Amino acid sequence: MSSGIVFEQVSKSFPVREERGARNGRTRKGGSADFAAVRDVSLEIAAGEFLAVVGPSGCGKSTLLDLLGGLAEPTSGRVLVDGKPVRGPGLDRGVVFQQYALLPWRTAQANVEFGLEAKRVPRRERRERAREYLSLVGLDGFADRYPHELSGGMKQRVAIARSLAFDPGVLLMDEPFAALDAQTRESLQEELLRIWQRTGKTVVFITHGIDEAVYLGERVAVLTARPGRVKEIVTVDLPGRGDADGDVRSSPEFAHHRHEIWSLLRDESAARPGAPAARTESEAVHV
Template identity: 75%
Template structure:
């Protein structure tokens, strides 16, 4: 078996809790906040892995650790066998909010990251056109963000992350703010881009259908502190590429039900935690 592209090795992350006014008056110190505890997960090169879990379980924290935006309190995060110590050009990130520069065109936004790493002007323009075409935006290169729909803006954000050719694409609920029809269209587009580029993708979602449709494996996290409860391997076979919607297949329904079963108790537990926190 080949070495994993990404390895979370007994990863824990604890944040110091803010001291509330009521606690301060009573002279009590707030307890530390443990977001993740002992996360073990290997992701193979070229694999599309989806993370799901109840709100507050640490999904985005895991992505921040992988992106090098923060450090684990315990354990290690490895990419190609090397510890992650900070951001790097080998990892590109797409967030739910597009974060496009409003004064730049679609092409200019894609070129922005390439400028930062010193890519020559002519090559920047060629790569921007190539990746805008890859995400289906031929003819929209000179449009500004306000002239594009939400789905188009997210396509620009994806093209921007792909343009400097990262090995790993990190996606934090990138379609969460879109309407259902646009979201389904971009899901299909993302699968096509992934199959063409062979990138390793780590994708966060709250949607079970989205997780099963996109992921080769779906890692279900527990309620806080987040741990990997189970990893579901999804094998839709021809259903993933057939003209018919794979969501209508019995295989899809079975995987969806399995992920829902794993999540159900964790969501209930997370809601109890929230109620108890409010009551304190």
Template identity: 70%
Template structure:
């Protein structure tokens, strides 16, 4: 089961601190994400990408506008949405299995059912045999797999991912990109994924939403029409069409990154 996401003229303003001026992180953002779609957000640092994800997750309120899930207003966090951050946020005293089971306790599942579902989620992300390992015994990529399994275990209708692979080496990151696409195809979950990487955006997204420098707006949404083989054996990144999409998104981002740099130089943060 998956859910559509609608943002209608969403603005998010943060109040002033220490006598300073308030600032607007997002301004009049409108975006439609169809049920089961994989959409990627890219934009310069400080453009409000993470703020937008927080609004969809229900972790922060909108200042104006509305965020809807299947037509229902978002009023707070819910088990219909899973969130994966760049930081793994695993409990060091719990095994991989125990970390995944933790999220299932909120659903009121009994111990036997929790263990069964958690094992299935770890199997889905390729961690069969690592159920009893503690976080310090896992690589960075494996920790992120546990974090993804934890979010998938309670079968969210929407998966929100905030630069989950940014801290990983290139080889691990590409492997997890393929793993995520495999999971998405299997589950049909609606995915909104934030990244700074243009290659990652083109590789993963059915559509890529390019954001402006702050205040963040949707500058353009690019449809990505690539033939992605399910077995991921071909080198899609070397295809001419991939390079064309990468160039298109780079051109859209170029002026925004420069504008963000000018704001930082002027002391606007």
């Protein structure tokens, strides 16, 4: 089961304190001002789609995910999931963060069961479903391990299994592989594609990596510099993506989409105060 998502003219601002000056080495505080994180974002994500989101640092990528997850409220506009306004966190949306957020006193299986407990799933069914999803993410035989006994990649697999186990329509992922080494990151990218193809979930994936966005996303939403707006949506067509025997990252199609997104981001990166534009694509693998 998957869910469609709509952002309708969504803006989000945060109040901040203004600095009005200093006297005798003391800073005098002024009134409050608004810090605009995102502005007038309109975006439709189809049920079952994999959307990657990229943009310059500080452009509001994570803010959009917080709004979709119900962890923050829009200043204006609406966020809809299956046609219903998001009014807070809910079990229809699973979240995977960069930091694994596992409970250290629980085993891998007990971590996966956590969301099922909130849904009051019977104990026997919880146990069976947790083992099913641990198997789905390639962790057969690790159900009784504690987080400190697992590698970083294994911990992230547990986090993904936990988010999938209570069967959300939407999976929200905020740079989940950023802290991993390159080999583990690529392995988990392939694993995530396999899981997505098998489950049909709607996935919104935030990343700083252009290569990661191209490899994973059916479409890539490119945001402007702060305040973040949708600059362009790039449709990615990569034959053989997710094929273990292929090397899609070396294909002409991959290079084409990579260059297209890099070109869109080049001017936006230059718009950040004190941040010169990347001169080459290799300098802009992460934005």
